[in-house]
Amino acid sequence: MQTPPPDLPAHAPGKADLPKKAIYRLSIYHRCLEKLAVNGVATVSSSTLARAAGVNASQIRKDIAYLGQYGTRGLGYPVGTLMGSIRDTLGRERFQPVVLIGAGNLGSALLRYQGFEKEGFQVVAAFDADPESAARRRLSVPVHHESQLEEFIVREKVKLAILCVPAGFAQAVANRLVEAGVQAILNFSPVVLEVPADVTVNNVDLALELEHIGYFVR
Numbered sequence: 001m002q003t004p005p006p007d008l009p010a011h012a013p014g015k016a017d018l019p020k021k022a023i024y025r026l027s028i029y030h031r032c033l034e035k036l037a038v039n040g041v042a043t044v045s046s047s048t049l050a051r052a053a054g055v056n057a058s059q060i061r062k063d064i065a066y067l068g069q070y071g072t073r074g075l076g077y078p079v080g081t082l083m084g085s086i087r088d089t090l091g092r093e094r095f096q097p098v099v100l101i102g103a104g105n106l107g108s109a110l111l112r113y114q115g116f117e118k119e120g121f122q123v124v125a126a127f128d129a130d131p132e133s134a135a136r137r138r139l140s141v142p143v144h145h146e147s148q149l150e151e152f153i154v155r156e157k158v159k160l161a162i163l164c165v166p167a168g169f170a171q172a173v174a175n176r177l178v179e180a181g182v183q184a185i186l187n188f189s190p191v192v193l194e195v196p197a198d199v200t201v202n203n204v205d206l207a208l209e210l211e212h213i214g215y216f217v218r
Helices: 020-038 046-053 057-065 079-090 105-111 131-135 146-156 167-180 206-214
Strands: 096-101 121-128 143-145 160-163 184-187 200-203
Touching: 020 046, 020 057, 020 079, 046 057, 096 105, 096 146, 105 121, 121 131, 121 146, 131 143, 143 146, 146 167, 160 167, 167 184
Parallel strands: 096 121, 096 160, 121 143, 160 184, 184 200
Antiparallel strands: none
């Protein structure tokens, strides 16, 4: 059966138009849509996509409405077209360069993670106070001395950073990142960072996450 032509979006919003939580959910939808595309699914209903993403159907429809007018009543959303719109909205049409600061045990594990590039991000360099020690871990990403951080960020126009330094150094390093032009930080350091309002910080506290899920263990 021939797939009907998808409705075209009425408009494409800028990133500033999207709530942060909607951006997070769109990333989840994109991953679900990728799995559907691999399985040869051409269209998907809001209820089916909602079950896959762990949200309700009305939330799906509201979030997709940020992208424009998609879908056909009774047929659902065109998987390929919707994937492309989400990629375009989230800036995944080209690789986003990322730097990592703190190439210790956790930082090295993240540098070996293969999933970043699948989502459109490329860790182009790491920085550490002891790059020779980090180099002995045989990482594929070059590790530079932390003193070269600002020069590299400015030269390569890097806007994203992953922070894996000890808590006592995190704020000072974050200040340097902001001054160099970084606009978003994924923070694995166990400390709340103070940054300007136009800089986004997502905190990943592994111990805190374990504490949360540990509550449900009986």
